Amino acid sequence: MDDEKHKQILIEKYLSAYNSFDIDRMLATLHDEIEFRNVSGGVINAHASGKEQFRRLAEHGKTLFLSRQLTVRGYDLEAEPATVNIHFRGSLAFDIPEGASKGETMEMEGRSEFSFQDGLIRKIVDIS
Numbered sequence: 001m002d003d004e005k006h007k008q009i010l011i012e013k014y015l016s017a018y019n020s021f022d023i024d025r026m027l028a029t030l031h032d033e034i035e036f037r038n039v040s041g042g043v044i045n046a047h048a049s050g051k052e053q054f055r056r057l058a059e060h061g062k063t064l065f066l067s068r069q070l071t072v073r074g075y076d077l078e079a080e081p082a083t084v085n086i087h088f089r090g091s092l093a094f095d096i097p098e099g100a101s102k103g104e105t106m107e108m109e110g111r112s113e114f115s116f117q118d119g120l121i122r123k124i125v126d127i128s
Helices: 003-019 023-028 050-062
Strands: 030-040 043-049 065-076 082-092 105-117 120-127
Touching: 003 023, 003 065, 003 082, 003 105, 003 120, 023 030, 023 050, 030 050, 030 105, 043 050
Parallel strands: 030 120
Antiparallel strands: 030 043, 065 082, 082 105, 105 120
């Protein structure tokens, strides 16, 4: 299997696990020393170093949405890091004060950057 195909398969496994709230399957695609950052409007609003911190962050993320779906709009697997253009759609699990209500749908466009090491995902940067 070529390198680009392996990267795409890993990313698809990770996204499938994310969409189904399956943290163990997400972790199976990640390097032990995973680095994760979520960047919104140029500000880092979430960060995890290592699988245990990532697990805790993912467990918290499960509480935010009743359902969620990341849909791939396009891949650039030749770049380093590999870039995936993504559409996010999620149904809120709680009311936001002076904002959206529980059950309301949020949608946004963004991209995720993936770096790899030892055949696993080593770094993820989500940017919206």
